[in-house]
Amino acid sequence: MTETKKAVLLMSGGLDSTTVLAIAKAQGYEVYALSFDYGQRHSVELDCVKKIIAKSTVKEHKIVKIDLRAFGGSALTADIDVPKNDQLDEGSTQIPVTYVPARNTIFLSFALGYAEVVGAYDIFLGVNAIDYSNYPDCRPEFIEQFEKLANLATAVGVQGKGMIKIHAPLIQMSKADIIKTGLELGVDYSLTNSCYDPSPKGESCGRCDACHLRLAGFQQNGIKDPVPYASS
Amino acid sequence: MTETKKAVLLMSGGLDSTTVLAIAKAQGYEVYALSFDYGQRHSVELDCVKKIIAKSTVKEHKIVKIDLRAFGGSALTADIDVPKNDQLDEGSTQIPVTYVPARNTIFLSFALGYAEVVGAYDIFLGVNAIDYSNYPDCRPEFIEQFEKLANLATAVGVQGKGMIKIHAPLIQMSKADIIKTGLELGVDYSLTNSCYDPSPKGESCGRCDACHLRLAGFQQNGIKDPVPYASS
Numbered sequence: 001m002t003e004t005k006k007a008v009l010l011m012s013g014g015l016d017s018t019t020v021l022a023i024a025k026a027q028g029y030e031v032y033a034l035s036f037d038y039g040q041r042h043s044v045e046l047d048c049v050k051k052i053i054a055k056s057t058v059k060e061h062k063i064v065k066i067d068l069r070a071f072g073g074s075a076l077t078a079d080i081d082v083p084k085n086d087q088l089d090e091g092s093t094q095i096p097v098t099y100v101p102a103r104n105t106i107f108l109s110f111a112l113g114y115a116e117v118v119g120a121y122d123i124f125l126g127v128n129a130i131d132y133s134n135y136p137d138c139r140p141e142f143i144e145q146f147e148k149l150a151n152l153a154t155a156v157g158v159q160g161k162g163m164i165k166i167h168a169p170l171i172q173m174s175k176a177d178i179i180k181t182g183l184e185l186g187v188d189y190s191l192t193n194s195c196y197d198p199s200p201k202g203e204s205c206g207r208c209d210a211c212h213l214r215l216a217g218f219q220q221n222g223i224k225d226p227v228p229y230a231s232s
Numbered sequence: 233m234t235e236t237k238k239a240v241l242l243m244s245g246g247l248d249s250t251t252v253l254a255i256a257k258a259q260g261y262e263v264y265a266l267s268f269d270y271g272q273r274h275s276v277e278l279d280c281v282k283k284i285i286a287k288s289t290v291k292e293h294k295i296v297k298i299d300l301r302a303f304g305g306s307a308l309t310a311d312i313d314v315p316k317n318d319q320l321d322e323g324s325t326q327i328p329v330t331y332v333p334a335r336n337t338i339f340l341s342f343a344l345g346y347a348e349v350v351g352a353y354d355i356f357l358g359v360n361a362i363d364y365s366n367y368p369d370c371r372p373e374f375i376e377q378f379e380k381l382a383n384l385a386t387a388v389g390v391q392g393k394g395m396i397k398i399h400a401p402l403i404q405m406s407k408a409d410i411i412k413t414g415l416e417l418g419v420d421y422s423l424t425n426s427c428y429d430p431s432p433k434g435e436s437c438g439r440c441d442a443c444h445l446r447l448a449g450f451q452q453n454g455i456k457d458p459v460p461y462a463s464s
Contacts, residue, residue, distance in 0.1 A: 062302050062303070064299055064302045065297075065298075065299055066296070066298045066299075067296055067297055067298070068345070070294050070296045071294070071345055071346050071349040101344075101348035101349050101386060101387075102341055102342070102344040102345030102348055102385060102386055104385070105341040105344055105345075105381065105385045105386075106338070106341040106342060106345060108341075109334055109337040109338040109340075110334070110338060112333075112334040112337055113303055113333040113334030113335070113337075113338060116333035116334055117303040117333050136384065136386055136389065136390045137384075137385045137386070139384070142381070142384045142385055145380055145381045145384050146385075148377055149374070149377045149378060149380075149381050150337075152368065152369075152371070152374045152377050153334060153336070153337045153368055153369045153374055153377075153378075154333060154334055154337075154368055154369070155333075158368045
C-alpha cells in the first residue's frame with residue numbers, strides 16, 4: 001500500500017491555478033486548496049474559487065483572511081486605478097502597478113504553514129514567468145529560493161531532510177499552452193476569472209492586462225473564451 | 233544631507249523585540265513597527281506592544297490581522313495545552329508544541345511587503361537561536377536564506393541589487409546578555425510580556441518555558457524582573 005501524496009495548492013480562481021489543480025490531481029495528489037481573502041478589488045475571485053472547488057474533488061479548502069490593504073502599494077489592493085490597454089512593452093523592466101508587494105512570498109509562507117500542519121511535502125502554485133516577467137516573485141529563481149527556504153523554515157522541511165518541493169508547472173508556459181494543457185485535462189474555464197477589474201455582475205472588463213493575455217491565449221487555441229465580457 | 237535610514241521591525245511586545253527596537257533606534261533607524269493579531273492565546277501581547285510603542289518614537293505602527301488559527305497545529309494558536317515546567321532537555325531535537333508552523337516565514341513575508349511599500353531596505357527581528365534552538369525558523373541559516381529570498385522576491389530587492397538586509401541582532405545572545413544590552417539602552421522591561429499563558433489580568437504564569445528563560449535572564453543580571461507574576 002502506498003501512502004497518498006498530499007499537496008497544498010494556492011488557488012485563486014483564475015485560469016492558471018485552476019489548470020494547476022487539474023495537473024496536481026492528474027499527478028495523483030490529494031489536494032489541500034488554499035485561498036486568500038486579502039482585500040482584493042476583484043473579490044469575484046473568491047466566488048469563482050468556491051464554484052471550482054465545489055465541482056472538483058479536493059481533500060480540504062481553506063480561505064484565510066489577511067489584510068494586504070494594511071500596507072497599500074498596489075492597484076489591486078489600494079485606491080490606484082487598474083491600467084487599461086496599458087501592456088508593458090516587451091523587454092521593459094518596469095514593475096506593473098498591479099504588482100502586490102511580497103504577495104507570492106506571503107502566500108507561499110501560508111501554504112508552507114498549511115503543508116506543515118497537514119503533513120504535505122508538496123506545494124503547487126500557478127505562477128508564470130512568461131506573461132508576468134516583470135513581477136519579481138513570478139520568476140524561476142524566486143521559486144527555487146523559496147524551496148530552499150521552506151526546507152530550513154519548518155519542522156517538516158528540516159526533519160524530512162529537504163523533501164519540500166515547490167511545484168510551479170506553468171512557470172515557463174505561454175498562456176496558450178496553459179489553456180491547451182487544461183483543456184486536455186478537462187478544465188472547465190467557464191468557472192474561472194482572470195480579470196483585474198470585473199463588473200459587479202462578474203463580467204470581465206476585456207481591457208486590463210490579464211484580460212488581454214487570456215483572450216489572446218484562447219484565440220491562439222482557436223476557441224472562444226467561455227467567460228462573459230462586459231459589452232461596453 | 234544624508235537620507236534617514238528606514239527599518240521595518242517585527243514587534244511582539246516581548247522582551248526580545250523590545251530590545252531590538254532599542255538597538256535599531258540606537259543605530260539611527262527610523263522604525264516602522266509591525267505587529268500581528270494572529271489569534272494568539274496570549275493577546276495581552278498586543279496590549280504590551282501598544283504601551284511600548286506609545287512610550288517610544290516610531291515612525292509608524294501597523295497591526296495586521298491574520299488568522300493562523302485557520303490551520304491550527306500549535307499550542308499557541310489551537311486548543312493544545314501550553315506545557316508547564318516542561319523545558320526540553322539540552323541537546324533534544326524535539327520541536328516544542330508552542331512552535332507555530334511557518335510563523336517566522338509568514339511574519340517576515342509581511343515585513344518584506346511593508347518594507348517594499350515604505351521603501352525600507354532593513355528588517356529587524358528578535359529571533360534567538362540559543363534559547364529556541366529547536367524552532368527551525370529561529371536559526372541563523374533560516375535568516376540568511378530569507379535574506380536571499382527577500383532580494384529576489386521584491387521590486388526593492390531586485391532593483392536595489394541585493395540591498396535588503398535581515399537583522400537578527402539577538403540571534404546568538406543569551407537571555408541574560410539580551411537583558412543586559414537592553415538595560416544599557418534604557419529599555420523599560422516592565423512594559424514587556426514574555427509569558428505564553430498569562431492570566432486575564434496580564435500576570436505572567438512563571439511556569440512556562442518563556443517565563444523560565446526570562447526569570448533566569450534577570451536573575452543572572454542580579455535584578456528582579458519588573459513584571460507581575462501570578463502568585464499561585
